[in-house]
Amino acid sequence: MATAARKAPAKTKPKSDGKSAGLSAPKPVDFTKDEELDAYRRMLLIRRFEEKAGQLYGMGFIGGFCHLYIGQEAVVTGMKMALIDGDQMITAYRDHGHMLAMELSPRGVMAELTGRRGGLSRGKGGSMHMFSKEKHFYGGHGIVGAQVSLGTGLAFANRYRGNNNVTLTYFGDGAANQGQVYESFNMASLWKLPVIFIIENNRYAMGTSVTRSSAETDFSHRGASFKIPGIQVDGMDVRAVKAAGDLATEWCRDGKGPLILEMQTYRYRGHSMSDPAKYRSKEEVQKMRSERGPIEQVKARLLDKKWADEDELKAVDKEVRDIVADAAEFAQNDAEPDPSELWTDIVL
Amino acid sequence: MPIEILMPALSPTMEEGNVSKWLKKEGDKVVAGDVIAEIETDKATMEVEAVDEGTLAKIVVPAGTEGVKVNTLIAVLAVDGEDIDKAGEGIGEEPAKAETAAPAPAAAKSEGAAPVAAAPRTEIAADPDIPAGTEMVSTTVREALRDAMAEEMRRDADVFVMGEEVAEYQGAYKITQGLLQEFGARRVVDTPITEHGFAGVGVGAAMAGLRPIVEFMTFNFAMQAIDHIINSAAKTLYMSGGQMGAPIVFRGPNGAAARVAAQHSQCYAAWYSHIPGLKVVMPYTAADAKGLLKAAIRDPNPVIFLENEILYGQSFDVPKIDDFVLPIGKARIHKSGKDVTIVSFGIGMSYTVKAEAELRGMGIDAEIIDLRTIRPLDFDTIIASVKKTNRLVVVEEGFPQSSVGDHIASQVSQRAFDFLDAPVITIAGKDVPMPYAANLEKLALPNVGEVVEAVKAVTYR
Secondary structure, three states: OOOOOOOOOOOOOOOOOOOOOOOOOOOOOOOOHHHHHHHHHHHHHHHHHHHHHHHHHHOOOOOOOOOOOOOOHHHHHHHHOOOOOOOEEEOOOOOHHHHHHOOOOHHHHHHHHOOOOOOOOOOOOOOOOOOEOOOOEOOOOOOOOHHHHHHHHHHHHHHHHOOOOOEEEEEEOOHHHOHHHHHHHHHHHHOOOOEEEEEEEOOEEOOEEHHHHOOOOOHHHOOHHHOOOEEEEEOOOHHHHHHHHHHHHHHHHOOOOOEEEEEEOOOOOOOOOOOOOOOOOHHHHHHHHHHHOHHHHHHHHHHHOOOOOHHHHHHHHHHHHHHHHHHHHHHHHOOOOOHHHHHOOOOO | OOEEEEOOOOOOOOOEEEEEEEOOOOOOEEOOOOEEEEEEOOOOEEEEEOOOOEEEEEEOOOOOEEEEEOOOEEEEEEOOOOOHHHHHOOOOOOHHHHOOOOOOOHHHHOOOOOOOOOOOOOOOOOOOOOOOOOOEEEEEHHHHHHHHHHHHHHHOOOEEEEEOOOOOOOOOOOOOOOHHHHHOOOOEEEOOOOHHHHHHHHHHHHHOOOEEEEEOOOOOHHHHHHHHHHHHHHOHHHHOOOOOOOOOEEEEEOOOOOOOOHHHOOOOHHHHHOOOOOEEEOOOOHHHHHHHHHHHHHOOOOEEEEEOHHHHOOEEEEEOOOOOOOOOOOOEEEEOOOOEEEEEOOOHHHHHHHHHHHHHHOOOOEEEEEOOEEEOOOHHHHHHHHHHHOOEEEEOOOOOOOOHHHHHHHHHHHHOHHHOOOOOEEEOOOOOOOOOOHHHHHHHOOOHHHHHHHHHHHOOO
């Protein structure tokens, strides 16, 4: 982890890029029993929530677009475990998992999905647009890549204020080809902003595989022209994510500027609800699910170490299902927004 | 209780589909995640996964059935050792009844043709009184803009300015002159030439509660950034249900300068005025530039502040008042008159003011309204004037189609038709990309003669 950039005064140019800085993915650090159980519960909540969202979509309660996070749960969960109070998160439209990770209310998220008045955006944002200043969650953005510049701006505000907070800016392998991502990389590095660029590489930008859309498929290299170091992380292993998160948050808090984490992950479902995902084989999906499943990995360790038995894990599942059922119940029965809401929140 | 499996909606627009294949048969065990059927929509064939665990008790809609409405009962799942015959009993005999099994979302019910309530009115305060005897200082628009930023930066530590060449170069058009020396590099930030990126950085900083002033070297370059201005800045307050907005000012020269041709000579007043969630200000005088820029910086919303390179060097009286702030959304009667109303804004006022002097010589007493703000647009002032003069001419430099003038003409014809004694005439730039040649450029822009002729036409002279 030694780097010439580390002690460089702000005005001089760092002498090394990410690769020569010798940064490599930290080894996953074993979790304690509490950490394993916490990660299990958090990931399971996202999984069950998304399954329920898919079901409610099928029933017509959720309209428009609905992009499920199933399969990628370890990414937000491990990163959240590395945060301190006041750290911010921003992402694109596959955002339900990020909101739950940032502890936004499941009822509020689900009721927003159904477009009801109790939704986090009072029914006016929908699946892709939810925010919580209180929980430091800055959306939920529907324009691919826009959140990268916005997240850089959040980090700018942290540096302007001289606080110790970092901004997690998530985007996918698809967004990683947008021009404004590189404009943001340049400014973030130039100004040493405390931002972690987290590229969730789930292998498909909608239906286009990374090899068909990206000249450089090692996304950890994408910051090389801007002297931003990058690390490839096993995004299916929550311990690996947490270890990378610890390294990255420390890097940013030390004033070393931005860092890229390429999370190698996988989305089990289609891009959105209407995507039959014919661009990949069933075997590929099945192989990931059975061999790399993020929740199953934690479950296996818990059982293996005898930190929990099947009954205890079932109880966790039951508890999570109850939270999700309550959220779904609320989201289906809550009233639609009052018609007067049409005209509110346009300008202050 | 057996679980009812309903025909799922698999796309935003799907209303019905075909049950093409069952992959499980009655009596089969099913676990969550098992593919139980294939449904064909107009777009694709989708697999339907079981959400719950149990035994497939009854297939209500057989494979091959076409046109099955969303939410129709298609199968029944028995759970936890339920008797599968019992679970399937009496179900599916009356498909019509089964269709109502799931409550349709409320939205489907409210397809009435009821009129939608109009937007609530917001009252906008009048300009502050300028006490008699206040010293008036001749100031260029350039200085007025700089003074406004400097005053607001002294007042609020969260205000900062960012853009290309704003700091060490002292501003491409010298609007930020001296700011770096007074406020330092932390608050006067030179950006790389990346409008899209730094506009987004500005909006992100605003979402976090800072008060950025983002300078575009010209609004022509802001086309690169327009996604952030509209999708990120203007819409977030609404999409967040009022939780998070973007208090930000985007400012810079707008419209034609002189001999810089098509890509550098475009007025964006009409473009931005189209967007709910934005305020759009376009001052003419130095006093308005100062008072409105201070208001824009304090405004909790994204404000588009359209300046003009030709006006930068022009001098106007600015009242010497400690904290001179003007209301956004209020037009100013530049000169009162009784024969005709001429509405204009920004550089358009230059033609209007000169035309008014000529018209006075012909015995025509024109009232000039300087809009100052394009959104929200002060129709009260326009309509009150039209009710007095019964004639209206609108002058602007932008393109003619869907122009600010067209919008005003449309609203006046709806709100004050009976008061009009002549059709409204809108004068705009010509419907051509701005040419470079001096003679052609002159032809492409509005001119004083056109304004005079329009006024003569509506006053039947």
